[in-house]
Amino acid sequence: MNRIYLDHNATSPLRDEVRRRYLEALDEGLGNPSSVHAEGRAARAGLDEARERVAAALAVHEDELVFTSSATEAIHMAVLGARHADPARSGLVTSAVEHSAVLGAARIRTRDGAPRIEVGVGADGRIAFDEFLGAASGERIGCVSLQLANNEVGALQPVAAITAELARLGKARPLVHTDAVQALGRVPLALRDLDVDFAALSAHKVGGPLGVGVLYRRKGRSLVPLMEGGGQESDARPGTENVPAIVAAALAIELAVAEQRAALARYRELGRAFWSQLRSVVPDATLNGPPVDALERLANTWNVSLPGLDGRTLVARLDLEGLSVSSGSACASGSLEDRKSVV
Ligand code: PLP
Numbered sequence: 001m002n003r004i005y006l007d008h009n010a011t012s013p014l015r016d017e018v019r020r021r022y023l024e025a026l027d028e029g030l031g032n033p034s035s036v037h038a039e040g041r042a043a044r045a046g047l048d049e050a051r052e053r054v055a056a057a058l059a060v061h062e063d064e065l066v067f068t069s070s071a072t073e074a075i076h077m078a079v080l081g082a083r084h085a086d087p088a089r090s091g092l093v094t095s096a097v098e099h100s101a102v103l104g105a106a107r108i109r110t111r112d113g114a115p116r117i118e119v120g121v122g123a124d125g126r127i128a129f130d131e132f133l134g135a136a137s138g139e140r141i142g143c144v145s146l147q148l149a150n151n152e153v154g155a156l157q158p159v160a161a162i163t164a165e166l167a168r169l170g171k172a173r174p175l176v177h178t179d180a181v182q183a184l185g186r187v188p189l190a191l192r193d194l195d196v197d198f199a200a201l202s203a204h205k206v207g208g209p210l211g212v213g214v215l216y217r218r219k220g221r222s223l224v225p226l227m228e229g230g231g232q233e234s235d236a237r238p239g240t241e242n243v244p245a246i247v248a249a250a251l252a253i254e255l256a257v258a259e260q261r262a263a264l265a266r267y268r269e270l271g272r273a274f275w276s277q278l279r280s281v282v283p284d285a286t287l288n289g290p291p292v293d294a295l296e297r298l299a300n301t302w303n304v305s306l307p308g309l310d311g312r313t314l315v316a317r318l319d320l321e322g323l324s325v326s327s328g329s330a331c332a333s334g335s336l337e338d339r340k341s342v343v
Pocket of ligand 1: 009010069070071072073099101147149150151179181182201202203212213
């Protein structure tokens with residue numbers, strides 16, 4: 001049976017050209033990029049080139065990028081690594097619908113009783129803007145973490161509008177981190193225009209290998225490493241870099257950005273066909289998150305409620321029919337209940 005895999009927000013299949021590059025890099029027998037001999041220098045060259053490619057794709061400086069083991073690690077580095085910058089302001093604001101990596105890092109950051117505020121979202125999955133801004137402007141808030149795109153309902157959050165408002169606070173402006181994992185390759189991603197201090201990305205959501213994340217750290221923003229060890233990644237993240245995977249990840253990210261426009265058009269077309277066919281079979285199906293044609297939603301993400309059907313049972317039945325989808329869990333976001341997601 002030919003399976004149909006529709007769960008790209010969970011992880012996406014390795015692209016053919018990325019797989020080829022990955023295998024080539026493995027076969028090249030690269031050494032440790034911190035070694036000075038020929039193998040080490042070859043690995044360093046591969047790593048440098050990968051960083052340059054990702055920097056060019058994201059229109060940032062290569063010194064602003066740190067390769068990590070996952071977006072989860074990059075998120076922890078941003079949320080926790082900058083907490084010592086101003087101990088009087090270790091409080092944090094997030095949306096209530098952040099990925100569990102952000103919510104978990106936020107809990108760790110505020111373990112000592114520092115304020116942690118989770119701002120809720122409306123029925124369209126978007127944050128209550130004024131409430132978020134008010135919370136982010138609090139005296140003891142040193143960091144704000146707001147996702148660009150939600151992995152379950154696909155709502156896009158107004159990160160640029162939030163940073164524009166926060167800029168008015170001048171020196172009292174909190175650091176801003178955005179989880180951009182689901183935005184990469186799905187919507188235009190202009191980190192500079194977003195005016196954020198940190199952003200986290202993951203290669204495996206865009207046809208790259210598992211286990212490679214990227215932390216964007218705006219020039220001048222210092223981070224205390226989460227682990228002790230070597231001085232890799234400009235002292236930001238100890239541990240020998242996984243060069244072949246990073247080389248492959250860089251290609252995947254480059255392709256995702258280059259093809260983003262075409263991908264969006266295709267998602268829109270496929271989405272319209274999916275939705276009209278679903279509604280013709282299940283007329284009372286409803287879409288969770290932003291409305292069908294809203295610009296504030298990921299065009300590849302369809303989170304629908306089918307009245308009378310249990311999400312988990314449906315996912316299991318569809319799996320037997322060869323269709324891979326997932327059911328969103330209300331406990332992950334605390335905002336929406338009884339939904340079945342198709343992404
Ligand atoms: N943030 C979002 C929105 C995600 O969807 C994911 C993936 O599950 C992550 C973060 C974590 O990414 P990674 O698997 O690279 O740790």
